[in-house]
Amino acid sequence: MILIVMISGYHEKEGAAGSEAERTARLWARSVAVSSSLRSEQAARAANMTSKQFTREEISKWKSENKTDTVFIIDNVVYDVTKFLDEHPGGHEVLQNVAGKDASEDFDDVGHSLDAKDLMQKYKVGEIVESERVYAQKRQISWEDNKQENDSSFTSSWKFPVLLGIVVTLLYSYLFG
Ligand code: HEM
Structure with missing residues (x-):
């Protein structure tokens, strides 16, 4: 009889411990779900953020109006590399020569590395308006x-x-x- 009472007492304790563990697991799972949904919301918001739109004429005018700025287009994206001129491994002249223009071909001709392509993101200032985008064959x-x-x-x-x-x-x- 004593043994039966002891065993049932043990089971009760185990049951209590089990439900405690279950509750903790449930709380943890909920917090993970909330944080991941927050993260995906942030990502969606970032993706929806429209970057500044420029016409090709605006970019060529930019060059004539702000002589010190070096702005060009590569694959329909607008870059301002004014602060990068002295750091560019290919020299500042090549960048200044394409200021105000579409430099996609010149950029591709060099065969820039993936590192260079990562670095470009830092100098992105906008995009070309949808109607003026060109999609050249790679x-x-x-x-x-x-x-x-x-x-x-x-x-x-x-x-x-x-x-x-x-x-x-x-x-x-x-x-x-
Ligand atoms: C935001 C735009 C650009 C970035 C961030 C950039 C970055 C770089 C980097 C990191 C390199 C070293 C090599 C490599 O990693 O590929 C490089 C080399 C070079 N880049 Fe650029 N570049 C840009 C635009 C341009 C443009 C538009 C031209 C041409 C008009 C150009 C011409 C060159 C040349 C000639 C070299 C030297 C290649 C060599 O010595 O082998 N770059 N650039």
Whole structure:
């Protein structure tokens, strides 16, 4: 009898401890859910924040009106690199030469690293208005095109070495055979 009372007492304690643990877990899960929903709200708000919109004319005017500012467009994004001129590893002249213009091609021609692309975010001041955006084909695509062109050319196909082999064999047997 004593044993039964002891066992039931133990179970009661365990049950109490279990529900305590459950409550803590529930509270923890709720706080995680709240903080993650807050974070996703913040992210959504950041994504919805519209950056300043410029026309291409405004950017070229910016250059003529503020002679000391170096502002240009790369892939429909407007950058003000005035404070970056002296730090640019490619020198300040190249940046000043494209001020007021669309520098997308010049930027791509250099083959800037991912680090450079990360760094660019610091100098972003806005975007080009939707109606004036241009979406140029990227380098990889044109490389694929070139590859196809080369592949279809006669000298790079398998026919050329085979034909050359036949001609050389015929010539050899004609001369020395
Ligand atoms: C916000 C815009 C830009 C940023 C943050 C930037 C950043 C950099 C960085 C970090 C490098 C070192 C190499 C690398 O990491 O790729 C570099 C090199 C260079 N950049 Fe830029 N750049 C910008 C725009 C431009 C533009 C518009 C041009 C051309 C008009 C240009 C021309 C060059 C050249 C010629 C080099 C030297 C490449 C070499 O020595 O191999 N950059 N730039």
